[in-house]
Amino acid sequence: NAGVTQTPKFQVLKTGQSMTLQCAQDMNHEYMSWYRQDPGMGLRLIHYSVGAGITDQGEVPNGYNVSRSTTEDFPLRLLSAAPSQTSVYFCASSYTLTGVPEAFFGQGTRLTVV
Amino acid sequence: KNEVEQSPQNLTAQEGEFITINCSYSVGISALHWLQQHPGGGIVSLFMLSSGKKKHGRLIATINIQEKHSSLHITASHPRDSAVYICAVGRQGAQKLVFGQGTRLTINP
Numbered sequence: 001n002a003g004v005t006q007t008p009k010f011q012v013l014k015t016g017q018s019m020t021l022q023c024a025q026d027m028n029h030e031y032m033s034w035y036r037q038d039p040g041m042g043l044r045l046i047h048y049s050v051g052a053g054i055t056d057q058g059e060v061p062n063g064y065n066v067s068r069s070t071t072e073d074f075p076l077r078l079l080s081a082a083p084s085q086t087s088v089y090f091c092a093s094s095y096t097l098t099g100v101p102e103a104f105f106g107q108g109t110r111l112t113v114v
Numbered sequence: 115k116n117e118v119e120q121s122p123q124n125l126t127a128q129e130g131e132f133i134t135i136n137c138s139y140s141v142g143i144s145a146l147h148w149l150q151q152h153p154g155g156g157i158v159s160l161f162m163l164s165s166g167k168k169k170h171g172r173l174i175a176t177i178n179i180q181e182k183h184s185s186l187h188i189t190a191s192h193p194r195d196s197a198v199y200i201c202a203v204g205r206q207g208a209q210k211l212v213f214g215q216g217t218r219l220t221i222n223p
Contacts, residue, residue, distance in 0.1 A: 034115070090156070
C-alpha cells in the first residue's frame with residue numbers, strides 16, 4: 001500500500017525513557033517532516049528533511065533527534081522522555097512539483113509520558 | 115499574530131446546512147491545503163490549491179491570492195462530515211507547511 005506508515009499508533013513511556021517513532025514512505029518523496037499536535041494548537045514542526053542525509057530543525061526541536069539515512073525512512077527519537085512530550089505525533093512526506101508541495105500524512109502516534 | 119488564522123474555531127450545525135470555514139494568512143504562499151482530521155484518526159488531505167476553486171463531491175475550496183484568504187464549503191452537510199478541518203499554507207520558496215489551529219465541525223442529525 002502506497003503512503004506514509006507510522007509506528008507505533010500508541011505508546012506510553014516513563015519519564016526518562018527513550019524511544020524511536022518510525023516513519024516510512026514508499027512514494028520516493030524528497031521531503032519528510034515530523035509534527036506534534038497539542039490541544040488548542042496547530043501542528044508544530046519538530047524536524048524536517050529535504051533528502052537523504054539532510055535534516056534540519058523546525059519550530060520545536062528540543063528533546064528530539066532525527067536522521068535520514070534513506071529516502072524512505074525518517075525516524076524520530078525521543079532522547080529522554082518528559083511529560084511535556086505527551087502529544088500526538090504526525091509524520092508527513094511530500095514531493096515537489098514545480099515548487100508546489102503536496103503533503104501526505106501518517107496515521108499519527110499518540111504518546112503519553114508519565 | 116499567527117501566520118494562518120482560521121474561523122470559526124468551533125462550528126455546530128444541523129444536517130443539511132451549508133457550511134463555510136475560513137482561512138486567512140499573512141505570508142506569501144506557493145499553495146494552500148485543506149486537511150481533514152477525524153476523532154482519533156489521521157490527517158487526510160482534501161485539497162491543495164494555489165488559485166481559483168476546486169470541487170470534490172460536496173466539498174468546495176476557493177482561494178483569493180490578492181486577499182490572502184481561502185474558504186472551505188460543505189454543501190448538504192452530514193454527520194459524517196464532523197471532524198476538525200485544518201488549513202495549512204506552503205510558503206513561497208520553502209517546503210514547510212504552516213498550520214492554522216483548526217476548526218472543529220459538528221453536524222447534528
